[in-house]
Amino acid sequence: MFPKQNDALQVMSHAVIGFPNLAENEKAIDGLVAAGVNLIELQVPFSDPVADGHTLANACYDALKQGGSVQATLDLAEKVCANHPDVNFILMSYLNPLYRYGLQALFDKAAAVGIKGLIIPDWPVEEVEPWLPTFDDLDLSPIMMVTPNTPAKRVERIVNASRGMVYVVSRMGVTGHETEWGEAFEAYLKNIRVYTDLPLAVGFGVRSSDDLNAITGKAEVAAFCSKYIEWQRHDGSDIAAEKMKTMIGEMKH
Amino acid sequence: MIRSNNGYFGEFGGRFVPEILLPALTELEELFFELRDDPAFWQEYLTLTQEFSGRPTPLTPLRRLSEQLGGAQIWLKREDLNHSGAHKINNVLGQGLLVQRMGKKRVIAETGAGQHGLATAIMSAKLGLDATIYMGADDIERQYSNVFWMRQLGANVVGVETGSRTLKEALDEALRDWAASVETTHYVLGTACGPAPFPELVSYFQSVISQEIKQQSMTQIGKLPDEVVACVGGGSNAMGAFSAFLDDSEVKLVGIEAGGLSLEDGQHSVRLLKGTGEPGIAQGYKTLFLQNDDGQLGETHSIAAGLDYVGVSPILAHLSQTGRVTPDSSSDTEVTDAFQLLMKTEGIIPAMESAHALAGGFKRAKTMNKNQHMVINLSGRGDKDIFNIARAFPQRDWTEFLQREAERSTDQINAHLATELAG
Numbered sequence: 001m002f003p004k005q006n007d008a009l010q011v012m013s014h015a016v017i018g019f020p021n022l023a024e025n026e027k028a029i030d031g032l033v034a035a036g037v038n039l040i041e042l043q044v045p046f047s048d049p050v051a052d053g054h055t056l057a058n059a060c061y062d063a064l065k066q067g068g069s070v071q072a073t074l075d076l077a078e079k080v081c082a083n084h085p086d087v088n089f090i091l092m093s094y095l096n097p098l099y100r101y102g103l104q105a106l107f108d109k110a111a112a113v114g115i116k117g118l119i120i121p122d123w124p125v126e127e128v129e130p131w132l133p134t135f136d137d138l139d140l141s142p143i144m145m146v147t148p149n150t151p152a153k154r155v156e157r158i159v160n161a162s163r164g165m166v167y168v169v170s171r172m173g174v175t176g177h178e179t180e181w182g183e184a185f186e187a188y189l190k191n192i193r194v195y196t197d198l199p200l201a202v203g204f205g206v207r208s209s210d211d212l213n214a215i216t217g218k219a220e221v222a223a224f225c226s227k228y229i230e231w232q233r234h235d236g237s238d239i240a241a242e243k244m245k246t247m248i249g250e251m252k253h
Numbered sequence: 254m255i256r257s258n259n260g261y262f263g264e265f266g267g268r269f270v271p272e273i274l275l276p277a278l279t280e281l282e283e284l285f286f287e288l289r290d291d292p293a294f295w296q297e298y299l300t301l302t303q304e305f306s307g308r309p310t311p312l313t314p315l316r317r318l319s320e321q322l323g324g325a326q327i328w329l330k331r332e333d334l335n336h337s338g339a340h341k342i343n344n345v346l347g348q349g350l351l352v353q354r355m356g357k358k359r360v361i362a363e364t365g366a367g368q369h370g371l372a373t374a375i376m377s378a379k380l381g382l383d384a385t386i387y388m389g390a391d392d393i394e395r396q397y398s399n400v401f402w403m404r405q406l407g408a409n410v411v412g413v414e415t416g417s418r419t420l421k422e423a424l425d426e427a428l429r430d431w432a433a434s435v436e437t438t439h440y441v442l443g444t445a446c447g448p449a450p451f452p453e454l455v456s457y458f459q460s461v462i463s464q465e466i467k468q469q470s471m472t473q474i475g476k477l478p479d480e481v482v483a484c485v486g487g488g489s490n491a492m493g494a495f496s497a498f499l500d501d502s503e504v505k506l507v508g509i510e511a512g513g514l515s516l517e518d519g520q521h522s523v524r525l526l527k528g529t530g531e532p533g534i535a536q537g538y539k540t541l542f543l544q545n546d547d548g549q550l551g552e553t554h555s556i557a558a559g560l561d562y563v564g565v566s567p568i569l570a571h572l573s574q575t576g577r578v579t580p581d582s583s584s585d586t587e588v589t590d591a592f593q594l595l596m597k598t599e600g601i602i603p604a605m606e607s608a609h610a611l612a613g614g615f616k617r618a619k620t621m622n623k624n625q626h627m628v629i630n631l632s633g634r635g636d637k638d639i640f641n642i643a644r645a646f647p648q649r650d651w652t653e654f655l656q657r658e659a660e661r662s663t664d665q666i667n668a669h670l671a672t673e674l675a676g
Contacts, residue, residue, distance in 0.1 A: 047416065047549040048535050050428040051271040057415060057425075069547040095269055096535045100548030122269045122537070147273040149436065154275070172273060173433030 002039075002088060002116070002141065002164040003199045003220045009212065011248055012039035012201060014092075014225035016059040017076055018068020019045070024237055029080050031241025033087055036248045039201075039221060040080075041119060044073045044093035051094075051121040053176030055226040059233070070101045074109055081114025088164075090117035090143065104134070111138035117164050119143050125154075125161050132161060143167050143201065146192055159196035165221060166196060170204045176226035179205025181214035189218055209250050216252050254289075254460060254496055255568060260449030263574060265567035268448040270537045274428070277435040282450040284351060289457055294350075301346050302461065305379070306336040308343075310462075312469040312628070318598045318615075325479065325621035327614065329601065329631045330466050330494065337375055339368040339604065339633030340462060340490045345441060347458030349376045352439045359383040359438040363427040365392055365420035365486065366559030366606060367399025368633055369443030374408035376441075384408040387426045389419040392558045399637050417552050420486075420562045424536055444487025445566035448537030452492075452568050459493030466628055467497050474626050480505040482614035483630040484606050485525070485580070486559050488566030490632035495578065505579060508569060509613030511555035512582035518543075519552040524565045525573045525580035533564075540567040556585040556641070557605035559633075583612035589645050591615055592635070604633030605641060 003010055013032050015025050032040055045063035049056060060068075073091065081089050091110050098106045098120070110118070118140060120128075128142055135142055141164030146155055148171060159166050168189065170179045179185075189200060202215050203223030215222045224244075231240035260266050268278060288294040302308040311334065315327040332340035352360060360382050364370030370386040377384035386403055390412040393400050403410050416422045424447070431440045442451045445459070463481070470478050481498060483491035485508040498504040513521030516529070522543070524530030530541030535550055543551035543563045555561040572578040583591070588605065591612035595601055603611060607630070614629040621627065635642065643651045 048421065048425050050425050050536070051273075051432065053429070054415075061416065064549060071547075094535070096533050096542075096544070096550075097548035099534050100531075100544065100546065121271045122534075124268065124270070124272065124275065127267075127269070145272045147271075149276050150272060151276065158272070169273060172435065174429045 005197050005199050005220065007199065007220050009216045009219065009251065010039060010221050011037050011212070012041065012221050012223045013037045013228050013244065014041045014043060016043045016045055016056065016063045016068065016229065017073040018063030018066040019059040019229070020062065020232065021066045022068070022072055022076070025076055026079060028232065028237035028241065030083070031237055032244060033084050035241050035245035037244065038086065039088045039090065041090045041092040041225065042073055042077055044068070044070050044091070044097050046094040046097060049094060051174055053174040053226060055176040055229050059229050070097045070106070074113055077110070077115055078113040088116045089114065090119055091115045092119040095120055095123050107134060107138055107140060111140045115140065117141040117143045119167060121145060125158050128161050135163065145169050148172060148188055152191065155192055156195045159192065159198065162196070162198055165199045165201045166192065167223070168192060168200050168202045168219065170202050173204070175204055177205060178207060179211070181211065186218060209247050212247070213252050254457060255453070255499060257449060257453050262452070262568045262571035264532070265540050265570045266449055266452060267534070267539050268537065269534050269539065270428070270448045271432060273432045274435060274448070277431070278448055278450065280355070281351070281454070284354060285450050285454050298347050298350060298458065299461070301350070302343060305346065306342050307334060308461065309465045309469070310334045312466065312473055315599050318595065319618070321598060322615060322619050324623070325618040325625040325627045326623065327618050328474070328478070328626065328628045330462060330628055332462060332490065332630060332632045333601070333603065333607070333634035337368065337372045338636060339372070340459065340493055341369040341443060342372040342375065343461055343493065344443065344455050344458045344489060345369070345372040345376045348439070348441045349380055352382065353380065355439060357437060357439045359434065360441050361385045361387065361427050361430050361434070361438055362441040362443055363387050363420065363423040364443060365389070365423070365561060366557065366604070367392065367396040367403065367637065368559060370403050370408070370410065371399050373441050374403040374406040377408060378406045385430065386410045387413055387423040387430070389417070389423050390414050391418040392420065392423070395558045395641060396637060398639065419553065419558070421536070421550060428537070444489040445492045445568055446487045446536070446538060446540070446564055452538070452566055455489050456492040456496055456568060459489050460496035462490070462493035462630065463495060463497035466494065470626070470628065477501055477504050478628045479621065479625040480507055480617065480627045481630070482507045482509060482610050482617070482627060484509050484560060484609040484632060485565060485569060486511070486522070486562050486606060487564070488569045490630055492566060492568055494630040499577065506577065507579045507581055507613065507617065508573070509609045510580060510582045511557060511560035511609055512584040512587070513554040513556070514585060520554050521582070522553040522555045522560050522562060523582045525569065526582060530565065536564060538567055540564050540570045556588060557609065559604070559606040560609060581613050583609045587612040592642070601631070602635035603631055604635050605638050607632045
């Protein structure tokens, strides 16, 4: 289940399928779950990930060399969804790999293996809306993105198309850089809550315990992704999971 | 002029970008829609191209070459005579007018051969804007003379080291910059690709080429040409050369893509022919992309950096599907042959990109009769290709000169550093 509005802050983390390799993905996900992570994005690697900074883009390039693909992602999803029934697995992908697979077939398959949500950063709300009945039938939640420069009217349209939660892009730019969590950020979240009761997942720039503490009480989910992938790259998946566990243990409640 | 249906041309086009870029694209589209039917705006644009870039560019008959080939009468539309040496400046000057209206002070651009980057650097110098140009690291090596001039003009040239290090990655990186800077920065997209409204907007400014061809044909030939031929990378010079003729069904429109070494994967940049590009959605738009079954964009090759691109204008993808545009391709060797032929028979040095249109055009012209007329769009001049051409036609005296020049340049740098240290 996705969290509810005003639930205590949860960490969402990440796997790029094929990074560092397909065998290690499953082990890394087990480590994240053991560390207390209940929301995990499974990212289909892509050759041209334009919303991602260099950490995730480079993980994509490496993952593709290791055989990362849509099919590999679905295969892994089938295993991890079965192994961890209490965890919400979210398929994150740029549109083209899914489009080539066939959107209807992909959504059917994703729902069948136990995927709960979708994050597709280059699929604008106008194109998503016609698919909402399909998603609702399949109990597959499109998690749409709101950004700081999204006009109010469009925020309303986006949150209305969103299911499960709304992904709040914390600042301008791509993933993998720092964010300031000041009054402007709080006002930004408040403006989104005017239009929705869905929980808010804050992403882009969540890189430390301090960031998590700054978001606590303001949003329900913090997407801790690029930094975790950096840990994975530099320290390996086991130590990355330990660091995650320590960090979650330090979170204020 | 072709008009999109809400950003789409048939099934192609659209606007598939991260949410963060939407407001800037909407702002640009609103401004463009407001201006494009205003004759005063078009006149302002024409005046700028006349004063600054020498428009109209000539339509040059190739009398000796046409005689030698023994087919159609061939004419060249001389976009190589633009300031900066290529058609790219048309679009950039037009977007410069939009930047001024939006009040933005910084521009970014992607570039392949460097002609669009150079044109952007020129426009930025002229208008007093900050410019950052993203260019694949491999393309920088292929087109260093353009990099040199961009930097002299004051632009910041950033080499992109990811992936296949060519135009595709430069475009990705420009989009990443724009996601962070969109409120103060305009993205001067260089070709008729990318998210709406760019394909339509770039084609609008480039259509000045075919409007001139039309007038010049009536004056110089006495009728419309039988064929118009252009090379197709992203598709901006082709859209420029074709736009005004779309409703003239008697004028055949032919787009020549880069056939490269062969039609094997990774050895060419052909997207419009059957069995090459497949429908896909990436880099902000839907078109025919070279890609694998998993939807990963493919590797490309061309002797011409400006044609070395994995996607193609959604307008051209649509027009080739409807049959209005005939796609064809020329191989690297056909291109170097055509390059030499034009140079030695007519005294014109073409860009390697444009030499694709020559190779494709010459082949077709031979099968046509002497009463027929073909216009080939010579999109750019070949000066920038001096190092590539020298490599394609190796000559000892050039290599020896480069060695002497490298020594002189090293001595000069060392002397300069010594003076600085002493000072």
